[in-house]
Amino acid sequence: MGVFSPGFRGSRRDEDVRIPPGQYLERGFPVLSTGATERISTADWRFTVTGAKGETRSWTWDETIAVGLETVNTDIHCVTSWSKLDTMWRGVPIDPFLDGLDADATHVMVHSYGGYTTNLPLEDLRGRAWIATEFDGAPLTPEHGGPARLLVPHLYFWKSAKWVQGLQLMPRDSPGFWERNGYHDHGDPWLEERYSSF
Ligand SMILES: Nc1nc2c(c(=O)[nH]1)N[C@H]1C(S)=C(S)[C@@H](COP(=O)(O)O)O[C@H]1N2
Numbered sequence: 001m002g003v004f005s006p007g008f009r010g011s012r013r014d015e016d017v018r019i020p021p022g023q024y025l026e027r028g029f030p031v032l033s034t035g036a037t038e039r040i041s042t043a044d045w046r047f048t049v050t051g052a053k054g055e056t057r058s059w060t061w062d063e064t065i066a067v068g069l070e071t072v073n074t075d076i077h078c079v080t081s082w083s084k085l086d087t088m089w090r091g092v093p094i095d096p097f098l099d100g101l102d103a104d105a106t107h108v109m110v111h112s113y114g115g116y117t118t119n120l121p122l123e124d125l126r127g128r129a130w131i132a133t134e135f136d137g138a139p140l141t142p143e144h145g146g147p148a149r150l151l152v153p154h155l156y157f158w159k160s161a162k163w164v165q166g167l168q169l170m171p172r173d174s175p176g177f178w179e180r181n182g183y184h185d186h187g188d189p190w191l192e193e194r195y196s197s198f
Pocket residue numbers: 029030031032033034035078079112113114116143144145157158159160161162163
């Protein structure tokens with residue numbers, strides 16, 4: 001029997017089962033943006049949530065951070081086929097921003113500075129999404145959506161809107177930017193919900 005490292009084999013198998021079908025392991029961090037990089041100072045940044053009946057609430061940067069940063073260790077998956085394992089983020093959970101504004105809502109349109117949008121069912125945000133402000137121990141760079149982006153790691157990464165500006169709660173589903181342009185409405189990487197059949 002040849003020499004092998006059980007630890008190395010173990011970690012390879014662990015990586016394999018964490019990479020969804022059709023994805024490859026990426027060790028870098030590619031930048032994917034449809035337009036120019038937005039540059040928003042934390043002094044100007046606001047997070048605005050609009051309820052299904054049109055009522056609005058806004059949070060400044062300091063008010064958002066004061067909600068409480070959590071550490072999020074997670075794998076991420078881009079529909080262009082790369083997956084990155086064990087990424088480390090800091091971010092504020094989204095749930096407190098929905099409280100009191102989610103009556104009659106089933107879906108959310110996420111809006112970004114620069115005009116990017118993406119839609120999600122409310123259940124895919126509750127308990128599973130963050131406003132991320134740090135990556136790998138440093139403030140999130142503008143290329144990756146800093147000062148703050150949405151982080152929804154259980155769905156393909158186009159749902160994780162960079163330069164996030166706010167949420168619009170909706171009484172029914174409605175497609176965002178990529179969803180209008182051929183991407184799947186939902187985007188679960190384990191079900192390979194990549195592209196729409198329409
Ligand atoms: N505002 C905005 N958010 C965005 C995008 C974009 O073009 N604009 N691209 C999406 C896509 S398709 C992906 S794969 C990820 C890429 O994030 P990254 O550039 O940090 O890797 O951001 C998503 N969020």
